[in-house]
Amino acid sequence: xxxxxxxxxxxxxxxxxxxxxxxxxxxxxxxxxxxxxxxxxxxxxxxxxxxxxxxxxxxxxxxxxxxxxxxxxxxxxxxxxxxxxxxxxxxxxxxxxxxxxxxxxxxxxxxxxxxxxxxxxxxxxxxxxxxxxxxxxxxxxxxxxxxxxxxxxxxxxxxxxxxxxxxxxxxxxxxxxxxxxxxxxxxxxxxxxxxxxxxxxxxxxxxxxxxxxxxxxxxxxxxxxxx
Amino acid sequence: xxxxxxxxxxxxxxxxxxxxxxxxxxxxxxxxxxxxxxxxxxxxxxxxxxxxxxxxxxxxxxxxxxxxxxxxxxxxxxxxxxxxxxxxxxxxxxxxxxxxxxxxxxxxxxxxxxxxxxxxxxxxxxxxxxxxxxxxxxxxxxxxxxxxxxxxxxxxxxxxxxxxxxxxxxxxxxxxxxxxxxxxxxxxxxxxxxxxxxxxxxxxxxxxxxxxxxxxxxx
Amino acid sequence: xxxxxxxxxxxxxxxxxxxxxxxxxxxxxxxxxxxxxxxxxxxxxxxxxxxxxxxxxxxxxxxxxxxxxxxxxxxxxxxxxxxxxxxxxxxxxxxxxxxxxxxxxxxxxxxxxxxxxxxxxxxxxxxxxxxxxxxxxxxxxxxxxxxxxxxxxxxxxxxxxxxxxxxxxxxxxxxxxxxxxxxxxxxxxxxxxxxxxxxxxxxxx
Numbered sequence: 001x002x003x004x005x006x007x008x009x010x011x012x013x014x015x016x017x018x019x020x021x022x023x024x025x026x027x028x029x030x031x032x033x034x035x036x037x038x039x040x041x042x043x044x045x046x047x048x049x050x051x052x053x054x055x056x057x058x059x060x061x062x063x064x065x066x067x068x069x070x071x072x073x074x075x076x077x078x079x080x081x082x083x084x085x086x087x088x089x090x091x092x093x094x095x096x097x098x099x100x101x102x103x104x105x106x107x108x109x110x111x112x113x114x115x116x117x118x119x120x121x122x123x124x125x126x127x128x129x130x131x132x133x134x135x136x137x138x139x140x141x142x143x144x145x146x147x148x149x150x151x152x153x154x155x156x157x158x159x160x161x162x163x164x165x166x167x168x169x170x171x172x173x174x175x176x177x178x179x180x181x182x183x184x185x186x187x188x189x190x191x192x193x194x195x196x197x198x199x200x201x202x203x204x205x206x207x208x209x210x211x212x213x214x215x216x217x218x219x220x221x222x223x224x225x226x227x
Numbered sequence: 228x229x230x231x232x233x234x235x236x237x238x239x240x241x242x243x244x245x246x247x248x249x250x251x252x253x254x255x256x257x258x259x260x261x262x263x264x265x266x267x268x269x270x271x272x273x274x275x276x277x278x279x280x281x282x283x284x285x286x287x288x289x290x291x292x293x294x295x296x297x298x299x300x301x302x303x304x305x306x307x308x309x310x311x312x313x314x315x316x317x318x319x320x321x322x323x324x325x326x327x328x329x330x331x332x333x334x335x336x337x338x339x340x341x342x343x344x345x346x347x348x349x350x351x352x353x354x355x356x357x358x359x360x361x362x363x364x365x366x367x368x369x370x371x372x373x374x375x376x377x378x379x380x381x382x383x384x385x386x387x388x389x390x391x392x393x394x395x396x397x398x399x400x401x402x403x404x405x406x407x408x409x410x411x412x413x414x415x416x417x418x419x420x421x422x423x424x425x426x427x428x429x430x431x432x433x434x435x436x437x438x439x440x441x442x443x444x445x446x
Numbered sequence: 447x448x449x450x451x452x453x454x455x456x457x458x459x460x461x462x463x464x465x466x467x468x469x470x471x472x473x474x475x476x477x478x479x480x481x482x483x484x485x486x487x488x489x490x491x492x493x494x495x496x497x498x499x500x501x502x503x504x505x506x507x508x509x510x511x512x513x514x515x516x517x518x519x520x521x522x523x524x525x526x527x528x529x530x531x532x533x534x535x536x537x538x539x540x541x542x543x544x545x546x547x548x549x550x551x552x553x554x555x556x557x558x559x560x561x562x563x564x565x566x567x568x569x570x571x572x573x574x575x576x577x578x579x580x581x582x583x584x585x586x587x588x589x590x591x592x593x594x595x596x597x598x599x600x601x602x603x604x605x606x607x608x609x610x611x612x613x614x615x616x617x618x619x620x621x622x623x624x625x626x627x628x629x630x631x632x633x634x635x636x637x638x639x640x641x642x643x644x645x646x647x648x649x650x651x
Binding site (some may be wrong): 063076115117119121122125126129130131135138139141142143144146147149150153154 | 397
């Protein structure tokens with residue numbers, strides 16, 4: 001019952017937020033209509049990073065426990081992550097074409113999302129090149145964690161070396177939020193709602209993977225006993 | 228420590244007899260450098276382009292040789308033999324130092340040739356050589372670790388570059404930036420933030436590799 | 447020294463290689479692992495040598511009642527097997543000196559000379575391993591495995607590529623081994639069974 005209410009609440013709030021993003025929130029000077037992408041682009045980039053962190057977390061859990069279930073979770077996180085990294089790249093690139101007059105400029109922000117894409121790509125090509133199950137799980141977990149180490153570098157150090165044209169990140173160094181009240185409401189509700197929605201999707205995928213694993217183990221013990 | 232040294236000596240002996248990695252890496256560097264030099268022709272490229280070209284050549288040359296150290300053990304079926312006499316951390320360190328030496332040999336050849344062929348002028352050789360020195364640690368650390376990972380996979384060669392690139396890109400970015408400074412400015416302090424970044428990243432990647440290597444090596 | 451294998455299961459994906467292996471051996475005992483091709487003999491040997499981990503179950507090495515930590519097991523075992531190669535480009539001496547120094551063996555030069563003589567390889571120390579015939583390489587593997595006087599000797603296919611004389615020499619060494627330590631061999635050959643006090647049959651599923 002509670003879950004059902006939650007679902008309806010999520011649906012209504014989401015509808016309101018999307019409508020608000022297009023009608024209610026004021027535009028920013030200099031950006032015009034292109035302001036609105038922030039309500040969708042930033043949450044997507046955030047989801048890409050969040051799933052990257054989740055993948056690293058599950059990889060760590062796998063190495064600790066050697067339980068293949070965690071490897072499956074890490075894989076699901078990476079699948080979701082690559083999807084959002086692509087979405088964030090595409091939305092950002094379209095926006096950049098309008099404002100900076102080119103789809104790609106190697107701005108530090110563009111570089112970091114590109115690296116994220118590369119890491120995801122490398123992760124999946126490594127997986128497909130390893131046949132043995134436990135070896136695949138182990139080595140891709142190690143790679144996930146190794147890549148995880150390089151991410152802070154792109155977040156904190158690269159923007160210091162290179163000048164960026166990207167609008168101030170939402171959580172900037174001063175801890176101030178450079179937005180009007182109505183923009184802020186729409187932005188944060190979009191961020192929170194998307195996080196909730198996609199974590200929910202992730203959880204469904206996770207359950208699916210878990211069931212598959214339980215089924216597999218059941219069949220394995222069956223053949224084990226028959227022999 | 229003694230084990231690390233012994234593994235390094237063993238790998239050097241092997242390399243000395245086959246000269247596989249050194250040939251691959253040096254020839255790759257020379258071929259790429261001549262191709263680039265030929266393509267650019269007589270006009271002189273700016274320091275921006277040259278710094279980037281230098282690191283691109285360095286990066287891809289090292290990609291052709293750094294993975295050999297682990298692939299060799301896997302292909303000759305000596306990985307298990309080694310596993311029976313050594314602890315993982317010594318194996319990693321021995322092979323890391325080998326790759327470090329390999330990169331230094333590469334640079335001894337590549338740097339003078341690059342300066343001569345591309346007419347690359349350095350304002351501050353201190354920045355340049357410091358960048359190379361620290362950069363070597365990062366390249367060798369990340370490269371050795373990825374080599375260990377891919378030595379167990381199929382399609383090793385292509386995979387090595389694909390997997391190394393995101394891990395080593397921080398080294399490339401700060402390396403290129405510092406090399407530009409070396410060509411443009413003379414004060415060592417002007418490249419401070421790049422060198423700090425390079426150093427920090429090298430330390431991080433080597434530490435992470437040592438911590439994670441057990442999981443790669445032990446089945 | 448005592449080896450306890452408890453409920454060892456090894457599985458590659460859906461394929462079960464080893465199913466519930468249990469045994470216990472102590473010093474002075476030799477064990478032969480038998481079974482047809484593809485029955486998991488080699489997998490079991492590799493698990494015992496700590497080269498791969500079992501999917502379930504455990505192998506414990508105990509000395510004077512104390513369990514040896516997993517990362518130190520390698521000090522107590524020697525292994526000869528077709529998948530365990532020597533460095534082909536290096537000479538026999540370089541190979542053996544490397545292993546001996548890695549294992550910190552005192553007076554290793556004498557030990558190596560003694561073993562080379564026993565196995566009939568004296569005079570060939572400075573040839574590259576790749577110049578050795580396969581039978582001689584097999585002998586050399588015995589030298590490498592026995593350098594540190596291991597308490598546990600694991601041998602996968604003891605006689606592979608050996609000639610009559612080689613087999614005799616190796617048999618003598620293996621008999622010597624089981625007097626003071628543990629000998630485990632994996633074999634298909636009935637003659638090898640004379641070395642074993644006990645047999646363990648592994649079956650393919």
